[in-house]
Amino acid sequence: MGYVALALRMRSERFTCSVKMVAIRMQFTVYLVLLLNIYNSFVSALYFHIGETEKKCFIEEIPDETMIIGNYRTQLYDKQKEEYLPATQGLGMFVEVKDPDEKVILSRQYGSEGRFIFTSHTPGEHQICLHSNSSKFALFAGGMLRVHLDIQVGEHANNYAEIAAKDKLTELQLRVRQLMEQVDQIQKEQNYQRYREERFRQTSESTNQRVLWWSIVQTLILVAIGFWQMRHLKSFFEAKKLV
């Protein structure tokens, strides 16, 4: 009896042990996936050069309720080695995002590598500006910064691996989810298009009105001035006894 109990206990212990091992391995893989996620965001994207104090702005014309994710990585040029250093301590980038009404919706300083996320609440042209905080660095001395930048808008910003993991979707479900997100984006863009077309029409109608009123007013002014000139000169000449 005792042996059976012992055997059973050992087996149950081994079972819980193996379950724990699987759980730990799962957790490890999840973290690895997340880490690689983060790592991949900073893998070589498009890059360009800016001066230390230069401010570089990008325009994103987006409909409302659209999420934008921006990843950037900065490298400093090392004059001695004549190459770009992989990472620099203390180098920061200031990210400023303005909405179409020139109101600042995001204004933060990040490190040399950063990720900024914002969602638009008004449709229109948003401005994303980047500049470095190099005011306290004397070492730069006219150096150039290499900035790797990647901006993902709307549906492209979605991380399908994460969504699949979170909602536990099968392959087909994930594909359908992706299609739904795409259609959502198209619909938002169409709405925005309608709003823009309305603005365009208002501007054209306003120009039309202005041109119309201006022609009438100009003709009236001309006629009135003509009359005034003739009358004034006539009275002037009569006063001078020339007429």
Place this chain on the structure above:
Amino acid sequence: MLFWFLLLCVQLMLGWIRASELTFELPDNAKQCFYEDISIGTKCTLEFQVVTGGHYDVDCRLEDPDGTVLYKEMKKQYDSFTFTASRNGTFKFCFSNEFSTFTHKTVYFDFQVGDDPPLFPNENGVTALTQMESACVSIHEALKSVIDYQTHFRLRETQGRSRAEDLNTRVAFWSIGEAFILLVVSISQVLLLRSFFSDKKTTTTRVGS
């Protein structure tokens, strides 16, 4: 478990397949260059469009890592160029507004490197897709082209709209300016005429006496 591992592989692959789409302002007499590291054999597409500014044209130049010019066009409004990377290295493309003296240009470009990443690693594998899955894939491709057309339409509409808004402000300023000029000119005409006759009057009196 395998699913997680395969997801990992997908993540790894994502690094080498990119599409960058940016809109930036190019000041007058300025040149802006972008660089991208591309591996050999990757099919890339560069598409650009000038959104606002002057005659809506910009110079574009694409160079491979050796410095060979793959694409060079002057004063182009919109173009699309597809090429396959002939070697590993940093490819460079530049937009130049150096021919313009005072107009700022807003340029949109879309640089696609490689094909889109597959949603699952199975797509590259041996297993065939079910009918539902292949239908999903074709719908996805069609929707991608719809989004692409929408973007180009939006850019052309922006062009038209900014011109219309420009025209509107110009008409307003011009009307006010012209009204002002009219009044000034007519009053000064009358005053000038009066001054002619006033002088003549004094000379006649002087001659008389």
